[in-house]
Amino acid sequence: MDLTTRFYYLDEFCKSFEKCLGKRILSSGKHITMRAMSLSLREVMTLMIHYHVSGFKTFKNYYMLRLAFPTMPRYNRFIELQQKALISLTVLA
Numbered sequence: 001m002d003l004t005t006r007f008y009y010l011d012e013f014c015k016s017f018e019k020c021l022g023k024r025i026l027s028s029g030k031h032i033t034m035r036a037m038s039l040s041l042r043e044v045m046t047l048m049i050h051y052h053v054s055g056f057k058t059f060k061n062y063y064m065l066r067l068a069f070p071t072m073p074r075y076n077r078f079i080e081l082q083q084k085a086l087i088s089l090t091v092l093a
Helices: 003-024 041-054 059-063 075-092
Strands: none
Touching (some): 003 075
């Protein structure tokens, strides 16, 4: 499966997952400021899955390619963004 097809399927999954998740999230009443993501959750998940099937030995070498995503954050920030995608990837599996 190529990168575009993988992104399409993850995009469809995220649309339904976020709709379902939004109904179930409880708020503590406190306002939480969240840093804006330069990549969407779909893009982060696509890169994470594509890396695992790409055959690269280390994620850093794979990440340095970053040709398909022009707004790619720095490597350290992307590692932080991966944590936000973990719940979605767990549900997807």
